[in-house]
Amino acid sequence: MRMLVRLVLGLLVLKAVVAGPRFSRQVDLDSYDSANYDVDLDNLNSENQDIYDYDDGLTIDDPQIEIGTLAPPDYNYPVPEASLEEQEQEEEEEEEEMPLKPQLIPQGSGGSGVLMGPDTQKEEGLLPTTPETPQEGAGTVEGSVGSGLTPDTGEPDEPDEPVIDRKGMPTCLLCTCLGGSVYCDDLKLDSVPPLPKDTTHFYARYNRITKINKSDFAFLNKLKRIDLTANEITSVDDRAFMALPELEELVIRENHISQLPALPETMTLIDASHNNIGTKGIHNEAFKDMTSLLYLYLTDNHVDYIPVPLPDSLRSLHLQRNNIQMMHEDTFCNLKDFNYIRNALEDIRLDGNPINLSRTPQAYICLPRIPIGDLI
Structure with a gap:
């Protein structure tokens, strides 16, 4: 009995060695003779069948596989075919879910050869498209008159300036009214618009006004200041400003007037520079009674004399670039009263005139400063 147990254990060890990969490789290399290891397995199995029962390929340590745990085979069971109505309904649902693809309408079918469909704008590179300029109240039909494109070049027309009926428009809609000030600058006006009666300051610079x-x-x-700088004024009615009892400042520079109009005695500033005022363009003793006049600017004109007499209130006199050739000794001073001093007149500009100031030194003895100009 002990001998039999040893034989069975030896057989199991031998079988485990044979099943190992190392033994199989060694057998292939050395090619041992299998006859030396032949064992009468049939007798051994018959004698010990009631003791041990095992299958080929299994050892004692190998786990037994339960049949119930095996996965069932993958059978393809037949699926019942749907009815004809259900198939048609499914086909309709698939057609509804499919996105519409762009279609090209031929030119001769009444279309314009553009892509149609909701995804047309997303598709790029299918057909070149021409950008359209949207216009208010116009459709999107290509080639229409209101599309803003010229029929020859296809380029957008330059927008024209809006035409404004300035004659019938209220002044405070056309201009800007702030309190008593009315601003009508750079509006292409060709005449002075009607002004509110409470206007105190009026500005109409850089327009096209030709006449006052x-x-x-x-x-x-109540009007105190008028500024008409840089217009195209060629003539002014001589009494246009005389009916203004509160007028103090008149700026009419950079125009084309040749005659300075009559002005009320209330003036404090007169600026008529850059015009065409000549020898006869200023009234005789035009500034004598203006006892509040402070600033008189007649630069860049054709004046050939200093318009005397000048009021004692005058502080600044600008006569640059005119045609003044001479000056009298009593132009600014009083030769009969050597104690007379004219302290207010501190700014006299005569540069740019063909006059030699050194020839009339007595004309400046009452002034706090010598005029600016040529001394040679």
Whole structure:
């Protein structure tokens, strides 16, 4: 019995060695003779069948596999075919879910050869498209008159300037009214618009006004300042400003006037520079009674004399670049009263005139400063 147990254990060890990969490789290399290791397995199995029962390929340590745990085979069971109505319904649902693809309408079918469909804008590179300029109240039909494109070049037209009926428009809609000030600068005006009666300051610079009429400033009893710089004024009615009892400042520079109009005695500033005022363009003793006049600017004109007499209130006199050739000794001073001193007149500009100031030294003895100009 002990001998039999040893034999069975030896057989199991031998079988485990044979099943190992190392033994199989060694057998292939050395090619041992299998007859030397032949064992009568049949007798051994018959004698010990009631003791041990095992299958080929299994050892004692190998786990037994339960049949119930095996995965069932993958059978393809037949699926019942759907009815004809259900198939049609599924096909309709698939057609609804499919996105519409762009279609090309031929030119002769009444279309314009553009891509149609909701995904047309997302598709790039299918057909070149021409950008359209959207216009208010116009459709999107290509080639229409209101598309803003010229039929020949296809380029957008330059927008024209809006035409404004300035004659019928209220002044405070056309201009800007702030309190008593009215601003009408750079509006392409060709005449003075009707002004509110409470206007105190009027500005109409950089326009196209050509003439000042007597009625333009009628009944404006509160008007204090008028600024008409850089217009195209060629003539001014001589009495256009005389009916303004509160007028103090008139700026009419950079125009084309040749005659300075009559002005009320209330003036404090007169600027008529850069015009065409000549020898006869200023009234005789035009500034004598203006006892509040402070600034008189007649630069860049054709004046050939200093418009005397000048009021004692005058502080600044600008006559640059005119045609003044001489000056009298009593132009600024009083030769009969050597104690007379004219302290207010501190700014006299005569540069750019063909006059030699050194020839009339007595004309400046009453002034706090010598005029600016050529001394040679």
